[in-house]
Amino acid sequence: MSNENRKITIKDVAREAGVSISTVSNALNNVNVLHPDTKERILEVARRLNYTPNLNGRNLKAGATGVLGLFLGAIRGPYYGELSDSIYNACKDNGYELEIFLSYDARHIMANIMGHRVDGAIILNGAIGSDQVEVLKNQGIPTVYIDRILVGDKSSSVVFDSYNGGQKVARFLLELGHKRFMFIEGEVTNYDAGERKKGFFDELKKAGITVSDDYILRGEFERKAAYDSVTEFLDSGKPLPDAVFAANDLSAIGASEAFRDGGVSVPDQVNVIGCDDIELTRLVSPSITTIRTFFEKQGVIAVDKLVKMINGESGELITLNGRIIPRESTKAKDS
Amino acid sequence: MSNENRKITIKDVAREAGVSISTVSNALNNVNVLHPDTKERILEVARRLNYTPNLNGRNLKAGATGVLGLFLGAIRGPYYGELSDSIYNACKDNGYELEIFLSYDARHIMANIMGHRVDGAIILNGAIGSDQVEVLKNQGIPTVYIDRILVGDKSSSVVFDSYNGGQKVARFLLELGHKRFMFIEGEVTNYDAGERKKGFFDELKKAGITVSDDYILRGEFERKAAYDSVTEFLDSGKPLPDAVFAANDLSAIGASEAFRDGGVSVPDQVNVIGCDDIELTRLVSPSITTIRTFFEKQGVIAVDKLVKMINGESGELITLNGRIIPRESTKAKDS
DNA sequence: CAAGATAATAAAAACGTTTTTATTCGTGAT
């Protein structure tokens, strides 16, 4: 009873098997140097005692953990499932385990990264400030960011090329025959939303099209904000655009709902296209065309790069192009 | 350059500050025994070198990590966000960090639990077999299960009382004045779905109501299966039930859609009630009344119990009652 | 001013591994 509670260590196995600690270690890590009988006897004892190596001791000695860390600030959003799944699989393919650190506390995060709790870190976490990022850039274990651009000796970034995404959306909509466009902004401080907008507008300009300010609506990445903006627009009686590009899917959905509730058919009168490909785009009616980041690809690339950095490679910036997922909310304009 | 790469340890700080290792340790853990000047000098050096304690060394010495582990087999479902959020907060409130172990590999899971990678484990992971569970029941670090009932010296379960939930749904619908009921099954092997059904039917029986077999439909926990079953039912021309209880939300949503597409108004002609309170229940139209497990409560209780077990308490079974969340899909029967 | 208390720091032990080095013992060759 009382000693049930003591943890079984390699020492216990050694004593029980009447053998030295190092011999037990050799048996467990099948270093081929032991007499077969001894080895078998030791393994038998270890099994009987349910011995499992203490990872703190082992990792300390090894100077490595065999674990990659994914540092998230939240897990509730629609992306995280897909992202972490893909990262999990990529880790497995590379012989690593995955641990997800859910934390908003930059100090904890730093303690875990610098403290060698894992061998490498994938970071999608706004909590980490620029000073700490500066440390990680050159010191400690390798890091890969998928939420910000930051390259150093020890850190890489794998980011969606938002500018390219904006361009692609423009080309996609132009090819469908649309001429008049509306853009729904994201959060104004958001870098990616800005890039998407720039790419979108630049590409339209190439086609000789400009978008006037009253066709650039507030969206704030939120369903409700977009809904309200579009509703207000409809009330103003201005001519409808042919197509609306929203800075993310949630605002695209809000916009689509506002059109529907305002008696405007999507996609017959107005096309709507979002960005991100969250699950909800498939569930609403009409389903929403979007351009996606391909999180699963991003996860795989992040892990691959991380492993390479662990093996000595230095950091770099990797950009990924998105792809458009056509759904019900867009269609060719009937002449 | 070359020695940039070496990891900074407490030794480096000691050498740089011209002081012994133990003195550095005392300075960092502000044991109040050092001359203020010495302490300040040491902290200054540590800061300059970006020293962070190696957690493997520290945890090894401490025999503890200050970390609780959440062992998930997946993260994509609708519950996980809410659950992990609540667990995260509960951990923080108890002074622990949280790490999420995403893994389908029972051996890895066992290695981490038995290997003291964390101080306690919350398990929602079907990958762990009954033999391994048997080991954890009495050995290793404390564990709390939220997906199965298993109580031992070192393990507890925090489960939703599904039978009670089924009863509550029955009472709720009876109070609304409904008389004729339909039940949509979950997966037949699922313990909870079975309990819900039993509680529901038992409570109806108390009111003198029975449900005939053709009003018990297949649902399989899936939207489509429920949709198809209800559609088939509608085609059969049998009289409509007043209310439908589905074994989970997804099948409730599928049923609701089937009624709508079959020209039957929810809730005017038929009420629909699900179970789980997934996010989608709020997003569909009509929104779906449901009974929820209160994951956030479950998370908090799981963590509390886990911490108590770490402090010596032994395991127990904790059951939680759900609560009904009324939404648009249910209303009092007119007449 | 000697001696004991106190403040400040250093040394050593321990946590549980793995790995390098050392020991023991039997065996075959000279």
Place this chain on the structure above:
DNA sequence: ATCACGAATAAAAACGTTTTTATTATCTTG
């Protein structure tokens, strides 16, 4: 019979901490 060698096992060192114990040097105090 001695030696060298190889097989088998054991001992010791190391990983980076924290903590307990030891060592100084400095003060008090009678």
